[in-house]
Amino acid sequence: MDLLTVLQVLDSTVRLATPLLLACLAGMFSERAGIFDIGLEGKMLAAAFFSAAIAAVTGSVWIGLGAGILASLSLSGLHGLASITFRGNQLISGVAINFLAAGLTVLIAQSWFQQGGRTPALLSGGRFGPITLPGAEALREVPVLGPIYYELISGHSILVYVAFACVPLTWWILYRTRFGLRLRAVGENPEAVDTAGISVIRLRYAAVLICGLLCGIAGAYLATALQAGFVQDMTAGRGYIALAALIFAKWRPLQALYATLLFGFLQAIALRYQNLDLGFFTLPVQAMDALPYILTVVILAGFIGKAVPPRAGGEPYVKER
């Protein structure tokens, strides 16, 4: 295996990990505030559709991105309404959002474009193109570091850099700001937060909306950067893998980056080497595909450390009278 092959696999890892990372961070904000979110998948799907649809109509990918985020935010609002205001079951609300998004996107796509639940293929203005970082061409010939910079670090769409920038940002918000402290507190012990005179409801809504924003970017990345349009069910379970990554990362930002990169790497390896020949036996591609879930179960079972979810997660907050 030469350097170029390694770089190509890692390059693919970055592309595959980006939507997972965004969705994982989205889930982190929501779950850290005590709102479980099964609906990451649905929100990404809705964002993927609306970003592609609006980008196709207006020809501007930025307006498309805005529309995708808006769609994801409204589903987030719905989730908030059901699970915060009306104190419904968060898991059921999340599942409902997934079904809603799966059906609604195809229905609207069919009614708008008559292309059978897909959007027209986006032209170059309607897509996020790759960005060549400054100096990438010049440094290309430099041995080892040149190709790494050119192939791996440069040449992704802007949303990839946004996603990676979100990791330290999330860490900073969660651990170094007053808002972050309160957000974490509301997921552990909402009564204490309420006693301190801070609105639990408002904090949780804020968390759910941040979740919507990040899911919106993730969906737009799928439809307008990786692909040139929306296809029904194009998220293909990435929201669930992001949830698995969230548990794998034990609800922490930096670990979320590692977890999603690991899952992305496993997918990239599975795509490159369908049956991985390890010398003494051949690992079938199905095993590679299942590995993220197996690893998550191993973590959950407590073999490697312990994954403790936020204590107040899943519980609607009822103010004491």
Added chain:
Amino acid sequence: MTLMQKFLGAVAATALSAGAALAEPALIFDLGGKFDKSFNEAAFNGAERWAKETGGTYLETVMQSEAQREQALRRFAEAGANPIVTTGFAMSDPIAQVAPDYPDTMFVTIDGWVDLPNVKVIGFTEHEGSYLVGMMAAMASKSGTVGFIGGMDVPLIRKFACGYAQGVKAVNADANIIANMTGTTPSAWNDPVKGSELTLSQIGQGADVVYAAAGGTGVGVLQTAADEGILSIGVDSNQNHLHPGKVLTSMLKRVDVAVYNVMMAGTELQPGIEVLDLAAEGVGYALDENNAALVSDEMKAAVDAAREKIIAGELAVHDYTSDDSCPVLTF
């Protein structure tokens, strides 16, 4: 019997006789969805052509999950639809379950396999069509490496891959063929992102022509191939127009013709096995204004010669499904 019961009975009887008299055909699309620009869409086009020419109407539904198959078949059979046309190999088992219960209804399976007196089986010689496009891929390739991207890893898709590989090897015995499957679950038919990544991976390994037999996933394959400036080959429907000048050709599988013929026959349809091969124009390659510049005269002559030979029986293309193995490709 009260008046109400009588009334209801009369209504029911009318409904039943109406259903029998109408005998509309029904069409069940497989999981890829009605507008996959490929297999199911071809079936839809055939049905639409029938509807337009005869002024008839037909019932239709799209499968959303594996669990719905039997239910959908029973619904249509109860509603008096005849014949009931289904697309996709996965309908075989549900039809085998349901068909004995409705002996007066004809069931049609395209790509499936059911041995019952009221089932018509329609198959295609996809390996022959794939052989032809494989030849074209090898002639168009400059690197000597070509790719194949399948959808769900099932024998039918391996049949495509195997025919393709034989065609490639027939032109260039030293050619390298990279064959990948998208997945092992039905979501593999609708994952364009994975299709794109597979394409990039194959390009990274030197492929400069890729053949996608992957339903909706193929949209991602063709897109990425066009973005990266390599050639791609579409499948089932004519997909040349998706990226004019970037799609070398499409392996046509005339599902539309099959559906059209079946619906034309209507209740007169005879059971049995029908194989639509090269001679019957059931499979072939697409040539239109979108790819005219890509297909050289030499290419066309070679492919047409091979086609004639296959029809005449002078050239045998190995069918993967006949013995679950491929002489030129390992999976």
